[in-house]
Amino acid sequence: MARYFITGAQGCIGAWVVKNLVDRGQEVFVYDLDLEPKRLGLLLNPGELSRVQFIRGDVCDSEQLNAEIQRRQIAYIIHLAGLQVPTCRANPKLGAMVNVVGTINVFEAARVRGTELQGLAYASSAAVFGPEEDYGASPLDESAPLLPETHYGVFKQCNEGNARVYFKDHQLSSAGLRPYAVYGPGRDFGITSGPTKALKAAVAGRPFEIKFGGPVSMQFVDDTAKTFIACAESRKRGARVYNIRGAVITVEAFIQSVEGVYPRFKGLIRCTSNPLGIASNLAEHGLQDEIGTVPTTDLQRGIQATVQIFERLQKEGRLDLSDLDG
Numbered sequence: 001m002a003r004y005f006i007t008g009a010q011g012c013i014g015a016w017v018v019k020n021l022v023d024r025g026q027e028v029f030v031y032d033l034d035l036e037p038k039r040l041g042l043l044l045n046p047g048e049l050s051r052v053q054f055i056r057g058d059v060c061d062s063e064q065l066n067a068e069i070q071r072r073q074i075a076y077i078i079h080l081a082g083l084q085v086p087t088c089r090a091n092p093k094l095g096a097m098v099n100v101v102g103t104i105n106v107f108e109a110a111r112v113r114g115t116e117l118q119g120l121a122y123a124s125s126a127a128v129f130g131p132e133e134d135y136g137a138s139p140l141d142e143s144a145p146l147l148p149e150t151h152y153g154v155f156k157q158c159n160e161g162n163a164r165v166y167f168k169d170h171q172l173s174s175a176g177l178r179p180y181a182v183y184g185p186g187r188d189f190g191i192t193s194g195p196t197k198a199l200k201a202a203v204a205g206r207p208f209e210i211k212f213g214g215p216v217s218m219q220f221v222d223d224t225a226k227t228f229i230a231c232a233e234s235r236k237r238g239a240r241v242y243n244i245r246g247a248v249i250t251v252e253a254f255i256q257s258v259e260g261v262y263p264r265f266k267g268l269i270r271c272t273s274n275p276l277g278i279a280s281n282l283a284e285h286g287l288q289d290e291i292g293t294v295p296t297t298d299l300q301r302g303i304q305a306t307v308q309i310f311e312r313l314q315k316e317g318r319l320d321l322s323d324l325d326g
């Protein structure tokens, strides 16, 4: 059976990638600094969790990373380990080590795996784009200029460039995906975790302020996870990079949508007027060409699915509210 190696799999997107693969009966290796299945424990029961193999590892440790990928005879790599915008802003050197050098280490190990490797997908980000006002009104495809305004966005742009060079120099194919604001259970850190935290706070009956406002593209985490898996498995060649469109909306309209589905949440969720500074009207024709239909959960259904999981956790006494103050 083909083996999947997921870096950063204890994170939000990673946990959903692992859940999808376990649901399909695949053999999954989690490579993460963190051994605690905090988010995975929300999605998998103990029996399912016991089928996942956990490796404590740092993507900056090229020797360990390479040894694990070769020794475990990995067929598919999905590279998600990374530090988010606030951490890269506070410590750009660490951000570059993990997000750029860590990604080089993953590509090196993939190169060594040679023709045994069947697919490599990695997380870039919509943060490679600049603010809305840098672009025109039409949806942006992958040919739009990259004008990132954060170290994080620059690191992701650098990874896309390195992926191109790996294909040119070594014919190593890869697919980079550019998620925007991923939401859903497990999303508890980073600027764009605000909408998910707001839903959690509302379930707990607490007020919450999302620290940004204006245009955003919202993507349900299970869709994002399925898209990563589909890109890793697509067998296409080249250094491909894709936008994901998601639900293009404003934060203010998202709040209205939530209140439309759950009138009892009225007045609990607010947002500031600070823009995110990343263009949100993205085209995903490239992704459609790569995988066919892009998994896209309608926003209202994504909100309902998220709230239902939070309500279940609350009933079980497992709704962790510690992220709401962060």
Ligand SMILES: NC(=O)c1ccc[n+]([C@@H]2O[C@H](COP(=O)([O-])OP(=O)(O)OC[C@H]3O[C@@H](n4cnc5c(N)ncnc54)[C@H](O)[C@@H]3O)[C@@H](O)[C@H]2O)c1
Pocket: 007, 008, 009, 010, 011, 012, 013, 014, 031, 032, 033, 034, 057, 058, 059, 060, 079, 080, 081, 082, 083, 084, 098, 102, 123, 124, 125, 126, 178, 179, 180, 181, 182, 183, 189, 192
């Ligand atoms: N969540 C989003 O909205 C979003 C949007 C665009 C891009 N992305 C990218 O997608 C990827 C996954 O995002 P996420 O939201 O799941 O992130 P997350 O912060 O929830 O998880 C990241 C995981 O990486 C692990 N990690 C950090 N440094 C590591 C290291 N040196 N070695 C090994 N593991 C390490 C962490 O322990 C954590 O489990 C990231 O690369 C992120 O930049 C996410």
